[in-house]
Amino acid sequence: MLDQYQTDSFFDEMMNNKEQPKPHYEHFYQMLHRFSVEVLHEKNETAQLSFLRKGITFTVYSDSVGTERTMPFDFVPIIIPSQNWQRIERGMKQRVKALNLFLEDIYHDQEIINDGIIPRELVEQNPYYYHEQASGLNIPYQNHIFLAGIDLIRDEHGEYRVLEDNLRNPSGMSYVFQNRYVMRQVYPELFFEHAIETLEHQLSELHQALIMHVPANSLSPEQPCAVLLTPGSYNSAYYDHVFLAQQMGIELVEGRDLVVRNDIVYMKTIRGLKRVDIIYRRIDDDFLDPDAFDPKSVLGVRGLLRAYQKGNVAIVNGIGNGVADDKAMYAYVPDMIRYYLDEEPIIPNVETYFLRDEEQRAYVLDHLHELVVKNVGASGGYDMLIGPHAEEEEIAVFREKILEKPAQYIAQPTIKLSRAPAFQGGRFYPCHVDLRVFVMSGAHSHVLPGGLSRVALKEGSLVVNSSQGGGGKDTWVLQERGNAHA
């Protein structure tokens, strides 16, 4: 079955070599051999179709024409032994806690800047730093990060590293649930003899965390009215919004469904106006309120920011989180952990070079063939150079870009991203994977067991983003007793 499979010099999640699986994949590996390639192929088709039929799609825009696509699903799960997971879980809680303290700090006293840990200009020149809009506010639990999506990778030694923090509007949680759902529908046999952490109660955890964010002036603190604010059905992550609103039992609203009167937010219902206490927004800061941000925005709600500032409504994730999750600030997160928590980071970063720094820039320009260069403000795998895979021309283009706007870019060593087998087109082949871990916080933090494993299904590709051909896998966290088998 996997006899043609090559692990090469990469760390493979499942296989030690083509004959021998890692201990925690042993059961799964045995199970696989009970299926013929034809049956696996047929099941694969069924699984892909199931996503399409259910309309679990994201919209890709090119030339302003939107096409609905499904994220390809690969059935080989990423299995994580409980010991590994416990470390990840601690590492994620630690990281989000530090990031939240950082946000609270820079929107208040800015001690971390005054103490010289983080350069002032890195904060103040950040386009997502909203001093005027978000400074000095007393928000519920001083919590800025209701839902974080932290992207992890593993290097060639199998060491987990944080690749990116997403503290604004991380998407993809619905896929975690749908991947599991489809997996159970189409491949029930594969679950036998595995004891894995269930996802059943996770959405009620999310709901609990959400409704803790009661604003100071709420009239119904016991039963706050929470809504999910979506840009609408043309947004690429609309399915995510629908799913979360539905599962949490909260209203899915668009900007035009809300109105602010006397600094109080209401939604427009068939019985008139109904006061809203908590907004889980999936609209970026810039578009939230045309009075306070981009005046051209038609997605937002006029006057929302004033209502927020007055404590009449809670908005999560908080306004201005973007200052903490861009690719330049990323490099300082280990320092934040040391500064605020007096702890060493449990899950390390990927080494990062600042191109604003003359010495580091010189090094990077000399080693563009070996490095990955990223725009600090871009996401989704755009405006990115992968040195070892790039043509000379492309490298030359990035050289110009870096010289022109050094502060706009960072560089990182090309990590040999771990791989896992994928089964597409009737055969197994190795693909690079990463893992988005979701951390939900209210009065305390909770990490969703597993997360969204993303896989670069194009052979050899390093880009896992769904907009660029990436797919998803189910992620199994083994229960402690489950590891006894392994």
Added chain:
Amino acid sequence: MHMLSRVADSLYWMARNLERAENNARALHVQLINMLEANDAEVLDRDWEEVLEITASLADYQSQYPELKSEEIIHYVAFDSGNINSLVNCMTYARENARATRDIIPEGVWEGLNRFYLDLPAVRRSDFTIHEIQNFLHTITMTSMTSQGVIESTMTRGVSYSFIKIGKWLERAEKTARILNVICEKARKEKQDSINHHYYWLAALRLVNGYDAYIKEYPPKMNAMHVLHFIIEEEKFPRSIRYCVDHVMETIYKLEKGEIHHYSERLFQLLETIQQEVTSFDLEEMSMEELMGFLDHFQNRCIQVSRVFSETYYLIEPVEIK
């Protein structure tokens, strides 16, 4: 749970668009069958004109095409993206409405509409055979009926359900009146007792999907009075004007828990007036012209109800119905 006005509006229009697609598909289906037996070019042309009239597309069609050609008309009614009432458009709008209310409607309704939409690219839109078109019409009918089945068998009889049903009945009532108007116009031009009369009233029953129900109540001889009574006044026939009006009234009454508030007063008054107009009208005493006047008036009433209904529940400005 509170019902957002936008969501209520989408539910209402999902139901209307779906009902409209089903009715228009039926109009085309009936014509394609009739066409097989028509031997007179003039009759054929007139029949095609009626299909356009019933699907509310005649004026638009004529402004774009100089003559009535069956392939062009089929294409226009079924596929043309420039025709807001084309089947593809109605079904696509219904899917968009469903997509915007996915967290409210049963999964099966969304999946049915989505499946139809996903299969659309495989439907041939030119050089089609009649058989292909009939298959397409059948799929629309089945999609609509399956959706209604899922709604009936799984939805709580609450606010969402009510908005869906009100949309369906209003659309149906208006379409039934429109169909009768077209048939009456045709009958009026013919001499009384012409053999064609039988054929017209039979067509009316088929167009409202009422033929099977009718012959269980009346002999298969097409008596104009019987047919008109059945389609307009029969309170047990779920596609009659009377039935639809009664059920809209009943549903709104329940929605308001039997109480009339200042904001709903105008809606209740209007519905009561219409109910009275429908029950007190006397078919026996009417000339064909008067009957057609009544049907015209009733169609205007439907547009009025749709508007007042939207205003009462703060729905978004309704799309203008042509």
